[in-house]
Amino acid sequence: MYFDTHTHLDDEKFDPDRELVIENLKKEGVSLAVNVGADLTSSKNSIALAEQYDFIYAAVGVHPNEVGEMQDEDLETLADMAKHEKVVAIGEIGLDYHYDEPGRDVQKLWFEKQLHLAQALNMPFIVHDRDAHQDTLELLKKVGYYNGVMHCFSGSCEMAKILLDLGFYISIAGQVTFKNAPKVKEVAKMVPADRLFIETDSPYLTPEPHRGERNNSANVKFTCAKIAELKGICAEELAKVTLENGKKFYGIR
Secondary structure: OEEEEEEOOOOHHHOOOHHHHHHHHOOOOEEEEEEEOOOHHHHHHHHHHHHHOOOEEEEEOOOHHHHHHOOHHHHHHHHHHOOOOOEEEEEEEEEEOOOOOOOHHHHHHHHHHHHHHHHHHOOOEEEEEEOOHHHHHHHHHHHOOOOEEEOOOOOOHHHHHHHHHHOOEEEEOHHHHOOOOHHHHHHHHHOOHHHEEEOOOOOOOOOOOOOOOOOOHHHHHHHHHHHHHHHOOOHHHHHHHHHHHHHHHHOOO
């Protein structure tokens, strides 16, 4: 019933019990998940998980924090990975100005190159944007390819409206359940249900009532319930709509 559109089940935090966690997901109502790459190794591991489990799909890409050593041949590697039948997107790619390294010019270079890769492959892409809203928008408009989703959205309602007008989906994670996240709650209320994704970004951003624990895809139900409450609709209806949104975007039948 639920589609966790962005998770990292290959993360080392799952090394002790990954198989048990994944096998429990269907019992918890998670019918689909996209495991998202953050570098070449995790992209490869995402494909391996997708091969092992019928309800898991993969995205391949290099996160802005990991682009410091990227070379042009890495784009060729990603393009080869993207040919796999269970790879459904390029990502996560984008900008992250929370830390000083890699430098902003380096991040922007590789964000643009990976956007062009997604465009050349005619594939959807997943954007990571942290403390870099203006530059993210400028680069997206520069490339002019808008088949994307803004993962773990942290921008304003005004930015969300711009992105929606461009054709983007908006994905909301567990921080919508936090008491100190009014901006995300406003965005969740504003974004039309048919343009919305739900995600966990596990093992990070664990929603209430499990904040402080390791996150996993089963917790997507808490995010769904909170957004449904904010929108004044039933959680089952929102789960169904976001499931169909994700399937349409990722081309999953």
